[in-house]
Amino acid sequence: MFKNYYWHGNRGEKTVYLTFDDGPTPLVTDFVTDLLSQYGFKATFFCIGDKVDRYPATYKLLENQGHQVGNHTYHHLNAWTTKKNRYLDNIDECSKVVDTKLFRPPYGRITSTVTKRLINKGYQIVLWDVLSGDFDQKRTAASCLKNLKKNTRNGSVIVFHDSDKSFEKLKIILPKYLKFLKEKGWDSKSISKPASI
Numbered sequence: 001m002f003k004n005y006y007w008h009g010n011r012g013e014k015t016v017y018l019t020f021d022d023g024p025t026p027l028v029t030d031f032v033t034d035l036l037s038q039y040g041f042k043a044t045f046f047c048i049g050d051k052v053d054r055y056p057a058t059y060k061l062l063e064n065q066g067h068q069v070g071n072h073t074y075h076h077l078n079a080w081t082t083k084k085n086r087y088l089d090n091i092d093e094c095s096k097v098v099d100t101k102l103f104r105p106p107y108g109r110i111t112s113t114v115t116k117r118l119i120n121k122g123y124q125i126v127l128w129d130v131l132s133g134d135f136d137q138k139r140t141a142a143s144c145l146k147n148l149k150k151n152t153r154n155g156s157v158i159v160f161h162d163s164d165k166s167f168e169k170l171k172i173i174l175p176k177y178l179k180f181l182k183e184k185g186w187d188s189k190s191i192s193k194p195a196s197i
């Protein structure tokens with residue numbers, strides 16, 4: 001099962017893979033893309049289909065700026081508590097508005113049956129090796145940043161959230177973290193489509 005998931009990229013390259021879940025979100029996604037463009041960084045945005053339908057202009061921004069997009073289901077469903085067929089249908093629903101074969105399961109929760117079905121359909125399932133903790137109300141921005149700096153390695157796939165809920169912390173953490181990456185000589189790239197992984 002382990003090889004069915006993409007946890008990180010090449011450990012030998014000075015590249016990391018910034019990822020942003022749960023958007024597109026007006027203002028928040030704009031903030032993120034503006035900042036990324038200041039550094040010339042590219043990222044991967046795992047979008048919720050329902051939000052793509054509600055905020056098409058914000059979604060368009062991702063394509064226009066050359067970022068990669070990923071499927072994060074249409075309604076942000078939990079694979080452990082959702083019937084298999086409903087879950088797979090929800091991914092299909094999202095794929096109508098997000099054209100991609102990259103998939104990240106909400107909450108990082110997935111089952112072996114769903115994994116098999118998605119791989120048969122040509123999907124690459126992307127998890128991560130570094131969590132920013134931006135969504136965690138109990139953690140301070142300083143502790144998130146410290147943890148990020150400590151755990152970032154070559155090839156790391158790092159999770160942030162371009163959501164309203166995480167914005168208060170994200171707007172403090174992200175500028176400092178991107179500056180740190182640049183100073184340490186890391187570039188951020190989008191995750192490639194399945195064929196080239």
Ligand SMILES: [Zn+2]
Binds near residue numbers: 022106
């Ligand atoms: Zn999510």
